[in-house]
Amino acid sequence: MAVRGRDIGLRAASAVVLAPAAVAATWAGGVWFLALMVAACVVLAFEWAAMSAPHARRLMGGAVTFGLVASVVSAHFGAMAVAFIMLVFGAAAAGVYARSRGQQALDAAYGVLYLGWPAVLLIWLRDVDSTVGLHWTVLVFAVAWSADILAYLVGSTVGGPKLWPRFSPNKTWSGFVGGIVAGAVAGAVMAAWVDMGRLTVFWGAILGLAAALATMGGDLWESALKRRFGVKDAGNTIPGHGGLLDRVDGLMFAVVVVAVGRLAVLMLERGG
Structure with missing residues (x-):
């Protein structure tokens, strides 16, 4: 007990x-909620990298972060179509980069989609002001x-x-x-x-x-x-x-x- x-x-x-x-x-x-979301995305990206690619966590964390932050910033400015495009592009880019570094491409790409989809929707829900x-x-x-x-x-x-x-x-x-x-x-x-x-x-x-x-x-x-x-x-x-x-x-x-x-x-x- x-x-x-x-x-x-x-x-x-x-x-x-x-x-x-x-x-x-x-x-x-506004910018405060955006800052919260960006900070959360960075932490989540590196946690995902530490789980899925423990021997290349910094490289994979950076790759996943790129896709997440680009999507979240786009959603913050109301460009939801761009946000989802960036999410798909970021997942593909992370996968290609992971493969070039000898890591699992699917894990990196899935990490961007798994973490990014709800992040973008949360920005949309908050609707800035x-x-x-x-x-x-x-x-x-x-x-x-x-x-x-x-x-x-x-x-x-x-x-x-x-x-x-x-x-x-x-x-x-x-x-x-x-x-x-x-x-x-x-x-x-x-x-x-x-x-x-x-x-x-x-x-x-x-x-x-x-x-x-x-x-x-x-x-x-x-x-x-x-x-x-x-x-x-x-x-x-x-x-x-x-x-x-x-x-x-x-x-x-x-x-x-x-x-x-x-x-x-x-x-x-x-x-x-």
Whole structure:
């Protein structure tokens, strides 16, 4: 129990330091949010390189960073088509460069797409200075963090059958249920509390449930990737959590689901 208590303490301390910075940059928007995203992309790129190409982590980290930052900056200036083109180009360029250095081209290319797709969509969700865009971005954080924290707490407290022991031996079905319930509640609360366009409380709960499922899926997917690369954590950037990728793996999947939800609401609003 002492080890678990110390682990929870490290997680809490890391959250106290990192969460306010992320929330402040998200609230400010504009260049501050861009700076947050660029910094996150650089860290994630080098963590991915350390996992997938440990003998050439600096070279591969730089190659993946190029594709990510080019896409994120393009999205920040509203050039979404260019952002997705840069994402594909960056993935191809990283793959070619990796092969020229004797590394796995597919791993490098996949790293750009895996990390870049949600980063671009998160920039789109924030929509620079849009108040409603801020609310949708907060929804992503609220659902993903709620699902992640409750899944950990419920799973640690209740225990029970393992969810996917082959790739993630510590995750339980009880934690999974706790996580999706927390996500649904977070989605409903956000829809009731702030302006989310035509997103009702009911559909906010449904979207939160779907995003929480995506959060759980993203966490499991990264566990499978780490098992493939033979590592326990993506890095040691955040005490108690491992690497930044270990902290945002579920968030990245949740962003995609929430972005689809926002697109559906936008289409509904434009259709009258």
